[in-house]
Amino acid sequence: MIVRRLRCASILLPGNDTLRRRRRAGLRHGSSVMDAFALTAADREHGSLHDNRGGLSSHDTQPAEDIYGSRHEESSEKMLPFTDGAYCGGDEAEGGQHCVVEGKRSVGEKDETQSLGLSARTLRDAAEREIKAEIERDSRDGVAAIPPLPPSGWKVQHPAGSNYFVMTRTLRGGAKSAEQQTRRYQSVHDVFLKALKGNQRQKVLRDTKRREEKEEQQQQQGIQGQMQEPARKVMDDITSSSSLQSRGSFKKMVVDYTGQNQHRAVLREMTDSNDAEHVDRMDVCLTVFAPFRVYDPSFHDPTVNICEWSSFDVLVRKKMAAEKQGSSGRTNNTLNSLAHLVHDRALCMFVRLASVNSEMRIRFIQFLSINEAQALEEHACFGRGEPGFLELMRRRRQMRARTRPFRSLRRYDEPLTLLHEAPDTQDASSTSPLAIGSQQGSRGSAYELLTECFDSTGEYSRTLCYSGPYLSELSKEMMGALQDYLQGDLALSQELCEYVCQMQFFLEQEEYMAWLGRLRHVATVASERSHK
Structure with missing residues (x-):
């Protein structure tokens, strides 16, 4: 038992010395995260070697306890290179790495904000140039375009x-x-009245023609002088009666929709001047x-x-x-x-x-x-x-x-x-x-x-x-x-169609100008927020 313990001690002493030398060399040449990872890898190699050596004396538990105890003490004494000479455990090391990652994220967010602000300023400048170009295209001699006048009545x-x-x-x-x-x-009402007036005009023309023919026949007969006066009286009576008949033919007729037959147009004689109704x-x-x-x-x-x-x-x-x-x-x-x-x-x-x-x-x-x-x-x-x-x-x-x-x-x-x-x-x-x-x-x-x-x-x-x-x-x-x-x-008419086409173009240009103004406003707000 004493011999085996001496053998284990002889194996541990050189291993601990080499590990300490590597740590001191890493601290001497400069601290970095890669050196810490290298030391951790060397520690793992030493631990695996120690486990293999300790497996030979599995029936004796005392050396294994000494090995684990020394390893724990050594791990607690490690000095991380990015802590500026401060000692910390495993949890504190993980927290330090987390702080470094958060710092990198904040830098990325700043870059994104700057790129967004640059894009917003570019968009704002492009919108302003487009607005100026539209104004120049729509204007002539410095005067803005005037909408066309609508047709009369519209x-x-x-x-x-x-x-x-x-x-x-x-x-x-x-x-x-x-x-x-x-x-x-x-x-239909206008056509009906037109036909009625035409029939009345033809009837009047026929009556006047007959009266003229009768007068010509009486003049050709050669009535004697003693018979002229009674004949004239008779002719006067005839002409008066014919004139009455002709006057009766000139009676004005109107179309009546207000009678019992409301759905049929009926002609009736006009009674007085106030009865001259007009169809609206x-x-x-x-x-x-x-x-x-x-x-x-x-x-x-x-x-x-x-x-x-x-x-x-x-x-x-x-x-x-x-x-x-x-x-x-x-x-x-x-x-x-x-x-x-x-x-x-x-x-x-x-x-x-x-x-x-x-x-x-x-x-x-x-x-x-x-x-x-x-x-x-x-x-x-x-x-x-x-x-x-x-x-x-x-x-x-x-x-x-x-x-x-x-x-x-x-x-x-x-x-x-x-x-x-x-x-x-x-x-x-x-x-x-x-x-x-x-x-x-x-x-x-x-x-x-x-x-x-x-x-x-x-x-x-x-x-x-x-x-x-x-x-x-x-x-x-x-x-x-x-x-x-x-x-x-x-x-x-064709005039209305031409006006509709011109107004469609003019109002669409007006809405496009308003849309460009809103786009410039949004880009301006985004660029101002990126500066803050």
Whole structure:
């Protein structure tokens, strides 16, 4: 036992001496993290050698305890090179390494902040240069571009920040207000009166011709002098009676809609001068919805020549004409009894047009009414069809947007809409079309969805209705009549199409300038924060 202990002691002494020499050499040449790792590796090698040597005397536990005790003492006496001569244990060493990693992260974050600030300043400078370039392109001789003037009678409305503009016009008395165009359309009432006047004129001409023939015959007979006076009396009586008959033929006739047969036009004799009633036609309200959809189809199809394609929609509605007071104090509106029939149906025409190289083209014509909206709503609610349409109606009833009057073209700082909860109104599907039409300017939710032009919900709703035939399949006579009605009676002329194209370009440039201003503001804020 004594011999074995001496052998173990002789083995430990040289190993401890070599380990101490390496530590002193590492501290002498300079402290670093790699030297500490090298010392730890040498310690592990020495520990493995010690374990192999100690395994020979496994039946004696006393040397192993001495070896482990000495190893623990040596490990507790280690001096880390990055602690500036301070002694610390294993946990403190791990904490020191953690502090070094956190320091590296903070430096990386500073680099990212600096790069972000540099990118923000570059973006700000680019936005400023683009704004100056746009101003120079739009101006001429230092004067900013001026928007074109709209055609006479049209009002332009553009909500700030939107992607569309709206034009409105009201034709008083229907097609009679198209002053610049010749009258190409005549109602049934006008045609009937024209034919009646023609028949009366022909009858008067026949009577005068007969009277002249009788006078010529009497002059040719050569009546004697004594018989001239009685003959003259007889002729005077004849002429007076014929004049009375001719006067009776000139009695004025008017078309009566107010009798018992309200749905049929009946001629009656005019009694007095105050009975000269005038038929007031309904006012036509035109709404042009023009989104910024100007593009070149040749980009998508190389077989198409370069052209400028811009599309816009027109909604044509009719409303009751303002009632006028006659001399007798009552309203002279002969169509008053038939007004509710037109008003209850609320038939409107939705026309989708396109301007191709300043040439107006008709894409399709669709007719919408409250009856169709009623059928769609009943199909969605009770027939359990079209869940998307049903969801749109639910959202429209729950939350409605109350739009303020449209702002001017250059006021971008005012809010557009204010949302508020709509009161609990009666379900539109439970009311009849007549009841809906009799309300004061109110319409059902489905009808509002059909006539909505300002978002995709209106386009989706209109796809559920018949959009009309392909206009290319119509006859030339039908196409000519449609173009005459749109251009002549509704005043949708080439001048209007050209104005729509110019206004689309101008307003899109205005919105692009506003977008560049917002981008410059965001880049400026980001660059200022990076400096702090």
